[in-house]
Amino acid sequence: MRCVSRLGAAMGVTASLGLGLTGQAMAAEGMWMPQQLPQIAKDLKQAGLQLDPAKLTQLTEFPMGAVISLGGCTASFVSPQGLVVTNHHCAYDSIQYNSTVQRDLLKNGFLAAGLTDELPASPGSRVFVTVDVSDVTAKVVDTKAQRLNGKARFDAIEANEKALTAACEKDPGHRCNVASFYGGLQYQLIKQIEIRDVRLVHAPALGVGLFGGDTDNWMWPRHTGDYSFFRAYVGPDGKPADFSPANKPYQARHFLKLATQPLNEGDFVMVTGYPGRTNRHRLPAELDFTFGWAQPQRIQWMGEQLALIKEATAGRREAEIALAPRVAGIGNYYKNFQGQQASYEGSDILARKSQAFAELKAWVNADADRRASYGTDISKVEGLLAQEQAVARAEALLRYTSPGMLNAARTLYENAQQQALPDAQRKPGFQARDEKHLVQGLEAIDKRYDERVDKRLAAHFLTQYLAQPAVQLNAPLLAALGLAAGMDEAAIQARLDTVYAGSKLAHGADRMAWLKRDVASFKASDDSFIKAAVALYDDDQARETRDKDITGQISQAYAATMRALIAFKASKGEAVYPDANSTLRVAFGQVQGRKNALDGVDWEAFTTLRGIVAKHKGEGEFNAPAEQLAAIRARQFGPYGVAKLDSVPVNFLATLDTTGGNSGSPVLNDRAELVGLLFDGTLDSVIDSWDFDARKSRSICLDARYMLWQMSAVDKAQRLLKEMGAQ
Structure with missing residues (x-):
């Protein structure tokens, strides 16, 4: 499917x-x-x-x-x-x-x-019913954003997008979003009735x-x-x-x-x-990274997830029902990625993509005006992608190691932090327009959570994570959960038993009550997952800032690369679609x-x-x-x-x-x-x-x-x- x-x-x-x-x-x-x-x-x-x-x-x-x-x-x-x-x-x-x-x-x-x-x-x-689409490129990447780079550029574009959606959503009952096309060359404001x-x-x-x-x-x-x-x-x-x-x-x-x-x-x-x-039209470096490392890793970890969930829900129909959407989703990606990998391995896809990119660069370098317009950014983009990929390699397992209720606690604490700001300054996902979605997502956990499965998955992937060299580990995470490099699965499981027992977030009413509490209440809490979320907050923010900075730099260089590609195709009389x-x-x-x-x-x-x-x-x-x-x-x-x-x-x-x-x-x-x-x-x-x-x-x-x-x-x-x- x-x-x-x-x-x-x-x-x-x-x-x-x-x-x-x-x-x-x-x-x-x-x-x-x-x-x-x-x-x-x-x-x-x-x-x-x-x-x-x-x-x-x-x-x-x-x-x-x-x-x-x-x-x-x-x-x-x-x-x-x-x-x-x-x-x-x-x-x-x-x-x-x-x-x-x-x-x-x-x-x-x-x-x-x-x-x-x-x-x-x-x-x-x-149910979203589209009622209007308009080009807002000049308003998203305005003269201010054009002069910026890195995180500053990322933040400026995000602020412009939020302003456009806020103005659009003054019409009650509508949801508005800004979509990016051609690697950030074009932006459209899409207005939809939100039923x-x-x-x-x-x-x-x-x-x-x-x-x-x-x-x-x-x-x-x-x-x-x-x-x-x-x-x-x-x-x-x-x-x-x-x-x-x-x-x-x-x-x-x-x-x-x-x-x-x-x-x-x-x-x-x-x-x-x-x-x-x-x-x-990803660049060859992205193709090589995805199929040479990232996707094989995902396939392995998805297979492990499916096997563990099957084992931990065996004979428990209530748990099987609760985890059914998750199993279906993972299983779908798992087979899809396996099919992609099988088609890629032994093919000439990377060679063809590399040749096409080489032809683009040769076309750019053959003309002084084109070199001035595109050359610098094309040279930069591959180096920036290498930085992004290095981070992805180092932190790939982190997304699998966090218990479900720790994820919920992190969301709740971020919400408390964001609610202290004016709405226009809040992060996407935590503005007033997002409140219902946030509430309903937290409510849905009641029907889709099984502690036995969650704990089993966390212990399994934490065991793999902690087996890495200590220098590669996220020290704040280890401190927050009371873990140490090299711990075996039995010791990890015992520690998780204590952490899970010290939290009430698995209970819907207790979890939802945190939506109304301020930052001081979180800092004063003895709930184990709330305490962990507070302890991890600074590190989470630092990594988010790092990612935004890299993304801001990549998007600028990538946009110029796509402009070059569009011009190159146009020179050969070829139409393009995003x-x-x-x-x-x-x-x-x-x-x-x-x-x-x-x-x-x-x-x-x-x-x-x-x-x-x-x-x-x-x-x-x-x-x-x-x-x-x-x-x-x-x-x-x-x-x-x-x-x-x-x-x-x-x-x-x-x-x-x-x-x-x-x-x-x-x-x-x-x-x-x-x-x-x-x-x-x-x-x-x-x-x-x-x-x-x-x-x-x-x-x-x-x-x-x-x-x-x-x-x-x-x-x-x-x-x-x-x-x-x-x-």
């Missing part, structure tokens, strides 16, 4: 490759900003789009006005009553949050009988929504019903409001309609969504299988219900519900069967350029009708985040006909089907 992956700030642009949509279908590279689509209108029309491409630039009109963000996943309105469809794995947190051992919605699924039965989504859930009352409406059983589990994740053929439904609610006055029984469904101005014509192989499709991050950065994008392609695929066989474009029966084992990851199996065996296909397939299509492959954050994105046909939901990619194409390969790139999509069949024949969700116009 797709997820947002950020291994650092992705900076850069990539050239528009030949789209190759005539004859043998190839993946069309490009996650295009809506305002760029007129530039590729000819390609879109040639590929099969029936709409005027200019209509896709209008974010508050159809169809773009129906596409929304969940803050990490994409979704879309599918009825005028605020009904929202997205992936099952995007709703997983909310399904888990409402689950108990007695009412296991994760396992059995959920269907609200009526509006009053719809359940509040997990704390912090949001805070989000409710879970329907989710299929785990044996449908997560059929195949980790085994099938990133694989083809696939048979996963990765869909769920939310509903957006607003206050009686029609404006965003916190949850209340008096609230009413949001009246969506635009919503997607179900396809009125069958989807076949070769058909045009496009995807609109919020892809999180691509890294296709790397994905969680802003609204459009990609297009075709429904298409693949010859001589990863396993050496041809991949068909569609899978069918037959594959569910063939894979079903009655347990574990391949455990389809009995009601579903009965409907399949009885051939109750209804209007969703396809004669050519002699079944109902389940999933399909498409040549769509997508990445993490596209999860839940609506897949639209040539008339912008809903034909499916994007939910994954294939394992050997996850490297596309770094190096696009048109021959291999495929996205895996849920076929809307399978979703509708499951809702009709198995889950009896006729109320929702009628609301969407399916009946």
Whole structure:
């Protein structure tokens, strides 16, 4: 399943490759900003789009006005009553949050009988509806910021961004953010309606929504019903409001309609969504560091986390439910990174990137004006990246060693420090605009924390950390937790037992009470994790200042490097688009299988219900519900069967350029009708985040006909089907 992956700030642009949509279908590279689509209108029309491409630039009109963000996943309105469809794995947190051992919605699924039965989504859930986008580059990097460097530049840009968002959010009910494009060359202010009352409406059983589990994740053929439904609610006055029984469904101005014509192989499709991050024009030094050291380390540590959690939750269903979102998230990254690493190792990616960067530098050095404009910064950027990477190597394990409640204590103490400042001077995440999100995040811990697992993980990684040479260790951390270099795991575990026993932060009421306390109260506390957070504060701030200084220097040098790259590409007549950065994008392609695929066989474009029966084992990851199996065996296909397939299509492959954050994105046909939901990619194409390969790139999509069949024949969700116009 797709997820947002950020291994650092992705900076850069990539050239528009030949789209190759005539004859043998190839993946069309490009996650295009809506305002760029007129530039590729000819390609879109040639590929099969029936709409005027200019209509896709209008974010508050159809169809773009129906596409929304969940803050990490994409979704879309599918009825005028605020009904929202997205992936099952995007709703997983909310399904888990409402689950108990007695009412296991994760396992059995959920269907609200009526509006009053719809359940509040997990704390912090949001629906963001984009209403305006404007260029604010000159206001973010103003004349003052241009004269600064390092942390001073970082702080000046951050202050300008905060001022812009504060002015934008004077319009109640909206959330505004400044997004950076082309490595800091361009900034946009994005204004969105922030709907805070989000409710879970329907989710299929785990044996449908997560059929195949980790085994099938990133694989083809696939048979996963990765869909769920939310509903957006607003206050009686029609404006965003916190949850209340008096609230009413949001009246969506635009919503997607179900396809009125069958989807076949070769058909045009496009995807609109919020892809999180691509890294296709990272510099060679970054590529080498990521795949040569950082990512192999992450893969190792993720595998250890998964094994430890499995061991520590065995036989404890309550703990399994609590840790389910964490396990799913780690497992998703784990397999994704393994796929990336396998594609990278033995490839010529680094050699090609190095050659391309050498060509850029040669072009810059061939002209005096270009040398004056770009030369110094290009020379500086690699040295600055080396500094950043040295810090990353030294502190990589630190993020794994901090107990969960120590992290909560650090957040609470930082909040107390920030609340003593004027709002405009507070750090992002601790301003008045962030209060609800902060509160809900701390509340959610109650449903997602297990002390036994937390302590086991902390002891395991602290053992590795303390085995390093003493000179490499963070002395304030050791002092705060009462640890010493070279301690074995048993001694660490004993010390942690004492620290955990000395804190009440695991109790929700005690934890939430600290949100109202001042700095003096923290300093006077005997709570062990609060005391540790206070003791670590100065060191945390010093490391943050160091990181901001390096980031400020890198961003300035990187921006000039990207300006050089854009000019270089323009000199060859090549169009460019910015790397994905969680802003609204459009990609297009075709429904298409693949010859001589990863396993050496041809991949068909569609899978069918037959594959569910063939894979079903009655347990574990391949455990389809009995009601579903009965409907399949009885051939109750209804209007969703396809004669050519002699079944109902389940999933399909498409040549769509997508990445993490596209999860839940609506897949639209040539008339912008809903034909499916994007939910994954294939394992050997996850490297596309770094190096696009048109021959291999495929996205895996849920076929809307399978979703509708499951809702009709198995889950009896006729109320929702009628609301969407399916009946």
